[in-house]
Amino acid sequence: MKTIPVHKISDRNESGFEIHYTSDEEMRRAGDKLGIHRDDHYLFFMIETGSAEINVDFCDILLPNQSVYYLLPGQVHHRINGKDAKGWFIAVDTGLIAKEFREIFEDHLLMQQPYQLTDERYRQCHQLLLLLNDTYKSNSGEPFYLQNVYALLNSFLATVAASYSKLCTAEKAASRPKQIAQDFKRLLAENFITEKSPTAYAQMLNISGAYLNESLNKITGMPVSYWITHEVMLEAKRLLYYTQLTVKEIAHQLGYDDHTYFSRLFKNTVNKTPSEFRDSYHK
Template sequence: MKDIPVHQLLERTSSGLDISYFAFGDQPKEKEPLGAHRDDHYLFFLVEKGNASLMIDFHEVKFCENSLYYILPGQVHHRIRNEVAGGWFAAIDTQHIPPGYRAIFENQLLLQQPYQLSNYEMKQYRQVLSLLHEKHAEDAQSPFYIPILQSLIQSFTGMVAANFSKTRNPEKQLSRPGQISLMFKKLLLEQIRITKSPSAYAALLNVSESYLNEVLKKTTGFPVSYWITQEVMLEAKRLLFYSDLNVKEIAHTLGYDDHTYFSRLFKKSAAITPLEFRDKSRK
């Protein structure tokens, strides 16, 4: 594997939706090399019974009964175990999710955590997902098939956004610093392989470098350079663990012409060399 696989929703469905119910005790249907991949779409999980675990960007996320979770496009993940869980799975194209909902899902620099639902909320989710599942299974040529799906998808994702918005400070979400932080994160994810300069990100956001630093320190506790390094190192670790690229190739993929400089940067951040990380993490 020369790079981390990217699963495209269009290869599975033309509707922009793939939804299924996994019964308690079901085994995964597909096996992948090292079990790791990215998706070009959102994933939503609703665990009704049992327990499950996913590895998401080197963090194990555990799910218990009545838990709700989503994975953003581009996050590297793989199953750890789901043979003792039952619930719902939905893969949804970004185009079906309104920008306001996406802002809730993406408005953080750290890994999102599962949301614990009440029994009443679980009942509502089951009803919406069951209806969405039934409509998705109908003839795609039936009248208003796509508009009806879109309406149900927006109802579901709106409910998810409403739940996850409760875990954030509403005033902070609407503040100018919060908006700048969100835009910076989006740019960082898009540009990390080609842009490493804090001043370049500030220019793309039409603010001064000092102001961008001030904003990020206020909203996250860390300056621009910290988050750039964090994202570079995370992407490097993904490629070291999940791909067969050598260190020189990884350095070039991440925009470093000098692979020895990249190796020094990696060791300074991770306290071990890239090859040591690959050997240690794959054991």
């Protein structure tokens, strides 16, 4: 594989939305069929009974019963395993998710974690998804069909966003450094291949480099340079593990003209050369 496949929701339907109720066996079959890939859209999971596990960017994420979890566009994932698991799978085009919800979902610089629902919040989500599924699979020729579907979807997304928002303190959520960290994460995801200078991101945010560094340190405990390198190395790991691109090709794809410099940076960051990293995962 020369590139990591990107699955587009527009290739499957025009509504930008899918919902399925599934079991662990169906999860395994779907995982085998889809293989390693990224999506250009959000994925949401709600596990009702049992538990499931999914590998996301080299992290095995355990999804316990009565929990919700989501994947961001671009995250590489595969291997969904279940243990007597049953639950919901919802694919949503990014354009259908309100900006204020996305700010919650995209808030974390590190890997997002499952959220354990309270019994009351679980019942709310369960009822919403039952109604959403019934409406989605009803006669699409009915008046206001999509409006009904999107309204119910928005209610579910609001419920999930409200749950995840509790992971942030009110003080942090309202702070200027918190907003800067969120804006920096968005810019970094969009520009890390072409821009690797902390100063460049400070200029994009119209703040000083010192203030950007201070804000990131306050919110995450790490400086700007750490997060830039982290983003680059994560993509490098993806390409080393999931593709047959040479180290030189990967270096150039990530914006490095000098592949020997890239290899030294990888070694200093990961404590393995690119080739050693690839070999260790393919043993």
